[in-house]
Amino acid sequence: MDVDKHILTEALSAILGVTVKLQSDCKDLDGAIKLQIANLTTLALLKNEALAVQPELFVISDDFFDPSFDFDFTNMSELKSDECMRGDEPYKRPYGWMRFTLKVRDKYPDGNAWLGTGGWRSRSAPGEWPVSYHGTDLQGAAGIIQSQYTAGDRQAYGRGIYSSPDINVAYVFAKTKNLISQKNGKTNKVIMQNRINPKKREIKNKDIWLVPIPEGTSAEKEKEIVESSIRPYGLLLKKV
Incomplete structure (x- = not known):
């Protein structure tokens, strides 16, 4: 799937609330910081002030994106025969x-088992983590960790990282702000696709999963x- 990588850096900028560019577009590499995958996880899901105050971040396309696993779901619809497990x-x-x-x-010291194996399959792989979706606030990472989270039934579940196994639920919490591309003028919603450690999440209901982070937890522990x-592993874009 051929895509202008500038669109992806715009999506990263929207998610992170800080300018992200391709390395080739950075005029001042000495004043920019290279965005690593591990930094994406913490900067996207935590309000990481140390990186957020940087003038800009840059990515090296071949190091950051993996187009061999890109997939176009835009014209697909759910079928009973599509049921699969992760x-x-x-x-x-x-x-x-x-x-x-x-x-x-x-990219992680515990190997790749959390990702499972590639391709469509109806069964899980050993050690694989389930898939979740995170509807981000396109104004940046502030507020993604919340002291209160109001679900559909207006029950607050506490402080931590929220995600959902249902893309439609994550879409609701993608807020109302859209990403309008400066590259092609098109408007998109952006959501992160993640894998979530089943030993570290709490299932609050069938649509809401929580990684709890108690009040008073140090930044290092968070x-x-x-x-x-x-762990985010995909950027999902949908034209509005």
């Missing part, structure tokens, strides 16, 4: 969205919790 949980594929995959293989609990 991490012993039903995997609700992101129909109607375009997935651009991040290069996450070999980072440790997040990196061991939830």
